[in-house]
Amino acid sequence: MKPILQVENLTKQYPDFTLDHISFSVPRGTIVGLIGENGAGKSTTLKGILDLIRKDDGTVRLFGEELTEDRKDMKEDIGVVFDGIHFHESLTPAKIEKISAAAYKKWNTQTYHDYLKQFALPADKEIKTFSKGMKMKLSIAAALSHDPKLLILDEATSGLDPVMRDDILDVFLDFVQDENHSILMSSHITTDLEKVADYIAFLHNGKIIFDKEKDELIYRYGIIRCSSSQFEKLDKEDILACRKKDYQWDVLVADREKAARRYKDFVIDNATIDDILLLYVKGDVLS
Amino acid sequence: MKSLILKDIYNIMHNMKALVLMLFIFLFITIPQGGAAAYVITCCILCAMMVVTTFSFDENAKWEKYAMIMPISRKDLVLSKFVILLCFCLFGTVFGGVLGIAGSAIIGRFHITSASEWQELLAVCLAGVAISFFLGSLVIPLLFKFGAEKARTLMLAAFLLPVLLCLGLYYLLRSFGIELTDSVVLLLTCISPLVLLLWTAAMYRISFGIFKKAEF
Numbered sequence: 001m002k003p004i005l006q007v008e009n010l011t012k013q014y015p016d017f018t019l020d021h022i023s024f025s026v027p028r029g030t031i032v033g034l035i036g037e038n039g040a041g042k043s044t045t046l047k048g049i050l051d052l053i054r055k056d057d058g059t060v061r062l063f064g065e066e067l068t069e070d071r072k073d074m075k076e077d078i079g080v081v082f083d084g085i086h087f088h089e090s091l092t093p094a095k096i097e098k099i100s101a102a103a104y105k106k107w108n109t110q111t112y113h114d115y116l117k118q119f120a121l122p123a124d125k126e127i128k129t130f131s132k133g134m135k136m137k138l139s140i141a142a143a144l145s146h147d148p149k150l151l152i153l154d155e156a157t158s159g160l161d162p163v164m165r166d167d168i169l170d171v172f173l174d175f176v177q178d179e180n181h182s183i184l185m186s187s188h189i190t191t192d193l194e195k196v197a198d199y200i201a202f203l204h205n206g207k208i209i210f211d212k213e214k215d216e217l218i219y220r221y222g223i224i225r226c227s228s229s230q231f232e233k234l235d236k237e238d239i240l241a242c243r244k245k246d247y248q249w250d251v252l253v254a255d256r257e258k259a260a261r262r263y264k265d266f267v268i269d270n271a272t273i274d275d276i277l278l279l280y281v282k283g284d285v286l287s
Numbered sequence: 288m289k290s291l292i293l294k295d296i297y298n299i300m301h302n303m304k305a306l307v308l309m310l311f312i313f314l315f316i317t318i319p320q321g322g323a324a325a326y327v328i329t330c331c332i333l334c335a336m337m338v339v340t341t342f343s344f345d346e347n348a349k350w351e352k353y354a355m356i357m358p359i360s361r362k363d364l365v366l367s368k369f370v371i372l373l374c375f376c377l378f379g380t381v382f383g384g385v386l387g388i389a390g391s392a393i394i395g396r397f398h399i400t401s402a403s404e405w406q407e408l409l410a411v412c413l414a415g416v417a418i419s420f421f422l423g424s425l426v427i428p429l430l431f432k433f434g435a436e437k438a439r440t441l442m443l444a445a446f447l448l449p450v451l452l453c454l455g456l457y458y459l460l461r462s463f464g465i466e467l468t469d470s471v472v473l474l475l476t477c478i479s480p481l482v483l484l485l486w487t488a489a490m491y492r493i494s495f496g497i498f499k500k501a502e503f
Binding site for chain 1: 290293294344345349350353356361502
């Protein structure tokens, strides 16, 4: 089955930054997390996918076809939440419903009102009275109420408290219960991605460092904590990335169990996505 | 398209009290001096300039970026600004016409029983829509190119341009010995809808050309 989103060699050049031949895909029924430090190119990638910027090279296939600005039918199937709300502050959720209902053929008023109720959002209050979290929830409600097949989220959970984030993540997990639905979400909150993502694509300096199954990363990857003398004994072929701290080395390996068998006296911890990201960004990448 | 018009109307309704207050202030300034005709033209131009406010609102909300992920094309978005401009011009002419007649009638400058005065005012209402739409159309490409803040500054210079062109044309015709007789004025009036249509088409194409290249 074709992936819902296929990005191939997406390239965009700016004077001070290049998004360099990005390729990854979002299979149907999955959540793909896009991680990377600030300025790594996550938002540029999402803009490239959504045709909000002119690509210098590469193709983006949504539902097997290339998205062009006149393909309104394809846009019907995409729900997007940016890192901030883009509705006017003087509007109310009730007015946003009327505006959205006029734009989307598949707009579902009942679904929208259900989300407003679930997120405790008043329908007749102006957006300017909302907190940042409420604004994000409103954006999510609007994005989910026209029966999209693909949700694209750019730091959508960043303004929410842990309880609300957990609720929203449950909404996302419910959304991908349908095998024809998928989510591509960029997030700094990697613990959220550890909870819900199926795949992780890691962007660094405009390039994809890896695009792997999340389980492989958190169940197979490991971090060897060792002294400088122990570090010298490590086979460099086993090292993905390493970083010297004050009194120890942190060494990222792709196969924790294999490393444990090979280096019996070494301390080897599970790797979190944060650990992996930090080692790739701040450490030395060997392979 | 409908959603974009709705969005602009909802946003402008929020500013409606200020607009109506301003139109009432102009009622007391304009009617005693220029009568209903001057008031209608003033209302049309003031209302047409509300299109600048809609751009300002959109910029603050970064709406265009969001609009482009909705099932809305760039053509729709550009066209919607011309449609909303026309709505504002029509609102201006109706508002100005009704209040202008009432105000002028109260001070005795408009006679409700005079058919010729009604005809004259109707012609002024149509001219008001045409002039304000013409000027508003001139501003829209500037708004797409430079944004609301810069466009506000450039607007006055932009308005001077057609005025200077018309004056230049007038003096050129006069230098060739062509006088603006009633028949010439009638001819110009008759072709003005076509000129306005061509003008709007040109401004739309320029606006779309600018917005087509926009990145978000």
